[in-house]
Amino acid sequence: MKFNEDQIEGVTVLRPMNARLDASAAPALREALIGRINKGERSIILDLGSVTFMDSSALGALIAAAKRLGPTGTIAVAELAAPVAKLFSVTRMDRVFSVNASVQDAIKALVG
Amino acid sequence: MPSKLLWADDRMTLHANMMIGRDLSELGRAADQLRAWLAGVLDDEAAAGVELALVEALTNSIRHGPTESAQPIGIFLEVTDAEVVIEIADGSPPMPTLFDGAGQQKLELDSFDVEELAEGGRGLSLIVLSMDEVSFVQTDGQVRLRMVLHRR
Numbered sequence: 001m002k003f004n005e006d007q008i009e010g011v012t013v014l015r016p017m018n019a020r021l022d023a024s025a026a027p028a029l030r031e032a033l034i035g036r037i038n039k040g041e042r043s044i045i046l047d048l049g050s051v052t053f054m055d056s057s058a059l060g061a062l063i064a065a066a067k068r069l070g071p072t073g074t075i076a077v078a079e080l081a082a083p084v085a086k087l088f089s090v091t092r093m094d095r096v097f098s099v100n101a102s103v104q105d106a107i108k109a110l111v112g
Numbered sequence: 113m114p115s116k117l118l119w120a121d122d123r124m125t126l127h128a129n130m131m132i133g134r135d136l137s138e139l140g141r142a143a144d145q146l147r148a149w150l151a152g153v154l155d156d157e158a159a160a161g162v163e164l165a166l167v168e169a170l171t172n173s174i175r176h177g178p179t180e181s182a183q184p185i186g187i188f189l190e191v192t193d194a195e196v197v198i199e200i201a202d203g204s205p206p207m208p209t210l211f212d213g214a215g216q217q218k219l220e221l222d223s224f225d226v227e228e229l230a231e232g233g234r235g236l237s238l239i240v241l242s243m244d245e246v247s248f249v250q251t252d253g254q255v256r257l258r259m260v261l262h263r264r
Contacts, residue, residue, distance in 0.1 A: 022136070056168060056235045057232075063231045090216070090219060091219050092220065
C-alpha cells in the first residue's frame with residue numbers, strides 16, 4: 001500500500017493512497033504508523049481523504065499504533081468520508097481519536 | 113470466477129452470485145461486485161452498510177473458517193422489493209450462538225484509555241448493526257450465513 005507523507009508544522013501527515021482500508025490493507029497501515037512512531041514521531045495525522053471504505057481490521061491497526069505511541073503522543077484522523085465517519089462514531093472511536101474535518105483543523109488542534 | 117446475474121421479471125427479483133478465494137486480497141473484488149449489484153437498488157448510505165457487513169463477514173470466514181478447505185467462498189444475493197438478502201457459504205458448520213451479545217452494547221466503551229481497548233472483536237457487532245436480520249440457514253445442503261436488510 002502506498003502512502004503520501006508530509007511534515008507540516010512538525011506534524012507527520014500520512015495519507016494512505018488506497019481507497020479501501022480493509023483486512024488486507026490493515027497490516028500495512030499498522031506497519032506504516034508504528035514505523036513512524038518507532039522513528040520518534042509523536043504527532044501523526046492520518047489523512048483519510050482518499051479512503052472510501054474502512055473496516056474493523058483497519059480500526060484495529062489504528063488502536064495498535066495508538067497503544068505503541070502511548071499517552072505522550074497523538075494520532076488524529078482527518079477528511080473522513082461519510083461511511084468512515086460512521087464507523088468511527090458507531091465504534092466510539094471518535095471518542096478515542098481526534099477526528100477532524102480537514103488536515104488543517106487537525107494541525108490546529110495539535111499545535112494550536 | 114464470474115458472477116451470475118439474473119432478473120426474474122415476473123417477480124421483480126434479482127439473483128446474483130459469485131465465488132471468491134479464501135484470501136483477504138479477494139475482499140476488494142467482492143465489495144466492488146456487491147456495489148455493482150446494488151447500484152440503483154439502495155442509496156449510498158444503505159449500500160455502504162451492506163458492504164461493511166459483507167466485508168466483515170468474509171474477513172471472519174477467511175480468518176476463522178475451515179482452513180483445510182480449498183473450496184471457494186460463495187456469495188449469494190437476492191433483491192426483492194422488500195429486502196436485500198446476502199448469504200455466505202464458507203463450509204463452516206452452523207454456529208447459532210456466534211452473534212450472541214453482538215450489537216451496539218458490545219461496542220460501547222467503559223474507558224477511552226487506548227491501553228484498555230481491544231484491537232479486534234468489533235466485526236460481528238458491525239454486521240448486526242448494519243443489517244436487520246442475521247442468522248444461519250441451510251440451503252442446497254450448505255450452511256449459509258444469511259444477512260437481510262429491509263428496504264421499507
